[in-house]
Amino acid sequence: MAETSPGTAAAEFARRQHSPLQRIQHLLHGYPYLSPLVILVLSFIVFTVAKPQFASANALGITVQQTAIVAALAIGQTLVILTAGIDLSVGAIMVLSMMVMASLAKDGGMPGILALLIGVGLATGAGLLNGLLVTRLNLPPFIVTLGTLSIFTAIALLYSGGSSIQSSHLPDILNVLGKGFSVGGFRLTWGVVLVIVMYLVMGFVLSQTAWGRYVYAVGDDPESARLAGVPSRRVLLQVYAIAGLIYGIAAWVLIGRAGAATPNAVTDANLQSITAVVIGGTSLFGGRGRLVGTLIGALIVQVFARGLSQMGVDQQWRILATGVLVIIAVAIDQWIRKVKA
Template identity: 80%
Template sequence: MTTEVTSAAAEFARRQQSPLQRVQHQLHGRPWLSPLFLLFVAFVSFFIATPTFLTPSSMGILLQQTAVVAALAVGQTLVILTAGIDLSVGAVMVLSMMVMATLSRDDGMPGILGLAIGLLLATGAGALNGLLVTRINLPPFIVTLGTLSIFTAIALLYSGGESIQANHLPDLLNFLGQGFGIGSFRLTWGIVLVILIYAVIGFVLSQTAWGRYVYAVGDDPESARLSGVPSKRILLAVYTVAGLIYGLAAWILIGRAGAATPNAFPDANLASITAVVIGGTSLFGGRGRLVGTLIGALIVQTLQFGLSQMGVDQQWRVLATGILVIIAVAVDQWIRKVKA
């Protein structure tokens, strides 16, 4: 009897909602819907503006350009789900990349060993961020702002500011830039690795206790702690795993760029945060899905790629990205006000 009354009350409340409130409820439960619609609009708009946009070769290039942003955005998503933020993503990636390349250049060290050391270094950098957040209780923004400068300086000092071209690197480090084609549509192994990263982390977040703990810590850390969730260990693990993913992004970037340079991808931090926020992950933690992050990364790169094909200057592309971030955060704030 009680269940029937509750169901009737819920149905009555639903009928009293305005169309806008119903949209708000749908987006609260499925935050990836709005970025999916935005991606569709972007594709249609750029196709109308420049017919070469939707050609197989253009789509292959778009996916290749999206790979690095999409990989970095996975680690950034993990951190933002815990109500943190990581401003050091680009610096960790570049440091890891320069260590891989410098150790392995001109047959100095086996590629597999250089790659392993680079990945280990990136993982350690993420763990350092996590330790500063969990053990010293510093805000993630301040911690990663500081390590951004530290890791950037170390990368420049270690490499001497010198770029290393692909012909000086072992085949393993260049491998992810290779791929296979279907007509004029070409996929690289870097794209395949990104898909695997999304599949693994997506499974962990949705199907394991660790994933549920990540959401719990981001939603309400005090309640999670009182419920027996080891909040600090979860946070440390999140930053550590994020560091490993940044190291994999470094490997992808070497293959994509055909070189290792300490000045690579200066907008990595902005691009990764933009992808996550546009993808529906809340900056306040506890809500979001990796599928939204992937869509967000595609939106960021589609915007850049489409405007580039239209001949729009870089300054206007950066402006458009900034506007998208503000709109995405405003939509997130609106969705969070949904009434049960």
Template identity: 50%
Template sequence: MTTTHTSPATPEAPATRPPAKSLLARLVGNAAAGPLAALVIAVIVFALTTDTFFNIDNGSLIVEQFLVVGTLALGQTLIILTAGIDLANAAIMVLGTLVIAKLGQHSLPGGLALLVGVLLCTAIGAVSGTLVTRLRLPPFIVTLGVLSVLTATGQLFANGESFGVSSGVLTFLGKRSYLFGQIEVTNGMGVAIVLIVGLWFLLTQTSWGRNVYAVGDDEEAARLTGINTRRTLLSVYVLAGFVYGIAAWQALGRIPNADPNAFQTGNLDSITAVVIGGTSLFGGRGGIPGTVLGALVVTVLTNGLTQAGIDSLYQQVATGILVIVAVAVDRVVRRRAA
């Protein structure tokens, strides 16, 4: 009879937990940490170097200035998350303000004029999305072409004029009230909060939002997993167009006058806000909270430099440097994660 000898079982190594990340590592890994740090630094610098930056009135002014650029940046975020870019968003908004104001002046009630303007902005977003999804044209080329068309269309539509608005509906977002008798707030701030929360919910708590991130990360892989990438991309452009329509309403609430020459750098300011906020130009990473912080950084920078008496050309230089640094950081992070 043969006997078999079994070797004693090798004792398993005790499970080891991965070392806990330090507070610094967690902060660096958080996409919102960079823009938050930039915002805090900017506030401290301008508070120390100017006498008026920390005034309550200036704080309210900063928030009001944030509303238009911030709303444009929210729509821009949706498109950049899909690895696209929208160079025409400010032109869409400006055309929306012109149509709303002119219709409200001459032919339609304010509410109906507003509806027409918002639907027009949404339709333009749908046209851009169709060109991107059906003809497979690069978003940069499509939106650059739309920018040229809409800039000329706005000038032709306005015939060199600007249109004032006085309707209660059209200027509703600019209506002011006071918290604690001192802090000035507008209805536009409430609309912005609803929009921010709504878009955050769509992107983080719905299957549509997961599809948007998947398409931005790798469109072909998303298609192979069963995601209708064309429909997802088209819906992004349509929703972004709607957001630009709300930005047009915000613009009329802030300044009740539609000017075809307004917001000429609005597209670049919105892209700057999105990139500074940690959303990757290569798609699939970022989100609404970072964009809000990025838009605040842009607004605080512009306001603080104005308070300090710095020429607007230098403000553009500072903003351009911020964009380059933000994109460079994003590229480094992507390479390390690969």
């Protein structure tokens, strides 16, 4: 018969003494995406019962397509929040990148692939600038990205002259992500497919690589991570640069989704991305969260928006519902962080 060590026996005894609520707290601590998953399933059931057409293949396809932009931006936002930072410039970087790549390629002015690479490169540089200001000048991420939000927004408006560029003036490569395919009435665009691939790649990087572990370590306790040999500043700089790269790819997805490049696109992208990340179970205090939770959070935001809209709920009440969700998500996170062994 196998012997049980005193430490193991004590731990098992402690687990048995937990109340049902404490067991839920421990479960959510280990799997922070479970609570948003429950919310998503319940929301889907409620809206389907209230409006059966909500669950039709066509309606679900539209919901997924509309989720793609916020979901893409939320990947970069998740990386930043995992390091206990926040990025308010996500939408501004995306729009600036979009307008640059569209303006350069307009009416054959530049090969589409080159314009795309320049736009994505510009977004990466913008993210790198945020990272340099945070790591080299030791400025708070909130202040840095609040400032660059205004800077990048102004540059995008000045560069574009406030004018939109329709898809008919753009090369096929910039419009291709708006095209797609149907499966039994459920339509997916190549932009949605690309966003899913981004989640798979970054999910693997965060969970299966040393760099991913460094990101969590920097967010959990940067000083301890530094003492343990983690190059905290370099990792933080890389996080902001990679986030910028992701925002640039999101700009490409947005052109395909919107059928145009406009400087006034997705004006609340920064708030939506933060909402998706927080609702998805990633801690605003850093060091805890999963990309799968972020994807669920982005779906929740869109499911609530479409569901309440189909039920005829006013826009003001939809905004209120989203705000309540955010507060509940942060409250749950605070409660989970108090978990005791």
